[in-house]
Amino acid sequence: MADLPSWLVSVIAAIYPGITPPPPYHYDGYIEGEFTYAAPASAGRIETIDVTEGDAVQKGTLLFALEDDQYRAALRSAEAQLAQAKAQLENLSTGSRAAETEVVRASLDQARVALDIARTRLERSEALLTRGATTRATVDDQQAAVDEAAAQVKQLEAQLKVAELPARDAERLAAEAAVDAAAAQVDIARSDLEDRQIFAPVSGQVEKVFFEAGEVASSGTPVVSILPPGQMTALFFVPQSERADLSPGDHVALSCDGCPVDLTAQISRLASDPQYTPPILYTREERGRLVYRVEAKVIDPHGVLPGQPISVDASGAAGE
Numbered sequence: 001m002a003d004l005p006s007w008l009v010s011v012i013a014a015i016y017p018g019i020t021p022p023p024p025y026h027y028d029g030y031i032e033g034e035f036t037y038a039a040p041a042s043a044g045r046i047e048t049i050d051v052t053e054g055d056a057v058q059k060g061t062l063l064f065a066l067e068d069d070q071y072r073a074a075l076r077s078a079e080a081q082l083a084q085a086k087a088q089l090e091n092l093s094t095g096s097r098a099a100e101t102e103v104v105r106a107s108l109d110q111a112r113v114a115l116d117i118a119r120t121r122l123e124r125s126e127a128l129l130t131r132g133a134t135t136r137a138t139v140d141d142q143q144a145a146v147d148e149a150a151a152q153v154k155q156l157e158a159q160l161k162v163a164e165l166p167a168r169d170a171e172r173l174a175a176e177a178a179v180d181a182a183a184a185q186v187d188i189a190r191s192d193l194e195d196r197q198i199f200a201p202v203s204g205q206v207e208k209v210f211f212e213a214g215e216v217a218s219s220g221t222p223v224v225s226i227l228p229p230g231q232m233t234a235l236f237f238v239p240q241s242e243r244a245d246l247s248p249g250d251h252v253a254l255s256c257d258g259c260p261v262d263l264t265a266q267i268s269r270l271a272s273d274p275q276y277t278p279p280i281l282y283t284r285e286e287r288g289r290l291v292y293r294v295e296a297k298v299i300d301p302h303g304v305l306p307g308q309p310i311s312v313d314a315s316g317a318a319g320e
Contacts, residue, residue, distance in 0.1 A: 024242065024315065025242060025245070025313065025314040025315040025317075026311065026312065026313055026314070026315070027236040027237060027238055027311070027312045027314065028236065028309070028310075028311060028312070029234055029235050029236025029237070029309075029310050029311075029312050030234075030235055030236075030307060030308060030309050030310060031232055031233070031234060031235075031256075031298070031301075031304050031305065031306055031307065031308045031310060032232070032233050032234075032235050032306060032307075033207065033227045033231060033232060033233075033306035034227075034228070034231035034232070034233055035207060035225045035226065035227055035231075036201055036202045036204065036225070036226045036227075036228060037222035037224070037225050037226075038063050038064075038198050038199075038200065038201060038222065038223060038224045038225075038226065039198075039217070039219075039220050039221055039222045039223060040066055040195070040196075040198055040217050040219060040220075040221070040223065041195045041219060041220075042192070042195060042219050043216065043217065043218045043219045044066035044067055044068075044196065044216065044217065045066060045067045045214065045215070045216050045217075046064055046065075046066055046067075046211055046212070046213050046214065046215055046216070046217055046223070047065050047066055047067045047068075047213065048064060048065045048213055049063070049064045049209060049211070049212065049213050049223075049224075050062050050063060050064060050065070051063050051064075051206050051209065051224060052206065052209065053206055053207065053208060053209055054205065054206060055205070055206045056204075056205050056206075057200045057203065057204065057205075057206060057226065058200065058203045059199075059200055059201065059202055059203045060199050060200060061199060061200040062197060062198075062199055062200075063198050063199060063200055063223070063224045064198055064211075064223055064224065065196060065197045065198070066196040066197075066198075066217070067196070068193055068196040071189070071192050071193040071196055072193060074189045074192065074193075075186070075189040075190055075192075075193050077189075078182070078185040078186040078188070078189040079186055079189075081182045081185065082179070082182035082183055082185070082186050084182075085175070085178045085179045085181075085182040086179055086182075088175050088178065089172070089175040089176060089178070089179050092171055092172050092175050100163060101160065101163045104156060104159050104160045104163050105160055107156050108153065108156035108157060108159075108160055111149065111152045111153045111156050112153055114149045114152070115146070115149035115150055115152075115153050117149075118142070118145040118146040118148075118149040119146050119149075121142050121145070122139070122142040122143055122145070122146050125138055125139045125142045126139055126142075198223070198224075200226060201226075202226055202228045203228065203229070204226040204227050204228035204229055204231075205226065205227050205229075206224060206225070206226055207225045207226065207227045207306075208224070208225045209223070209224055210222055210223055210224070210225070211223050227306070230298075230300075230301055231301075232297075232298040232301035232304055232306070233265075233268070233295050233296065233297060233298065234252070234254055234265045234295070234296040234297075234298055234310060234312065235293065235294070235295055235296075236293075236294050236296075236310070236312045237275065237291040237292065237293055237294065238291060238292055238294055238314070239290065239291055239292075240274065240290040240291070240292065242314075243270065243292045245317075246267060246270060246294065246314060246317055247267065247270070247317075248267050248268060248269060248270065249266065249267060250266070250267045250314070250317035251264050251265070251266050251267075251299075251316065251317060252264065252265050252266075252267065252296055252312050252313060252314045252316070252317050253312070253313040253314075253316065254298070254310050254311070254312055254313075255310065255311045255313070256304070256308055256309060256310040256311065257309075258303070259303060259304055259308070259310070260300075260302065260303050260304075263298070263300070263304070264298075264299050264300075265296035265297055265298045265299060265312075266296055266297050266299060267294060267295070267296045267317070268295050268296060268297045269294070269295040270292060270293075270294050270295075271292045271293040271294070272292075273292075274290050274291065274292055275290075275291055275292070275293060296312075
């Protein structure tokens, strides 16, 4: 784009004496850090904060921890319920315990002996009845004793058979489902407990600690911010008339007080919606103009700090 028309320069000079309009494709802006925020998954009181502002941390470093007594108790409860469900499944799968089965078997042996004795007495009484040495009533009583002993044997045989059999398929499937559900509750409780300790998601420098130990942090509220190395973005604003000459991927030159020489950035985003007043103070002729926000990734941000004012020269990009 050519320089501003001479008549416009004259108008600006007449209205604002001593002010020189900026050359085309030269803008003011500032550096913004691309911070990563560490926040708890659930609300809680902060028990410890293990980092301070300015610390260099590696990914996986413990940043802070929340109180976890309630979550430890929940995990113990879930583990106990899992153990109970497993015991129930084992009991249904194997039948009664060996000791219980042995008691039933011993009772059955005793009942069979009693049945043999009752039958022997009945046979003796029947023989005596044929010789007239006993009464019919005695024989009938002996027959009733045999019938009772036989019924007791059948009952104990049925009990032993049930004790030795596993549970029905439906009962076993229900018990297996109960074990799976209890195991899932253990996993949830263990995950909730682990979430009470928050570790650094990235390596970088701790920029800000927003809370102190003893304070309550809400779910999703950042407690620590980390600035990863090299994560710097140059923000500047271009007028509507020059926006079409810039594209994502273009390189721009940056300069600032104390910045390295030959500092460059690559445009990553051009806003589609205009702004009418940039968020920083510009010269008078810049105010009120229709401008668009531009973001450019700083290629080598060594020595550049967040919030630092910069000057952007995009004339090389516009001429490409």
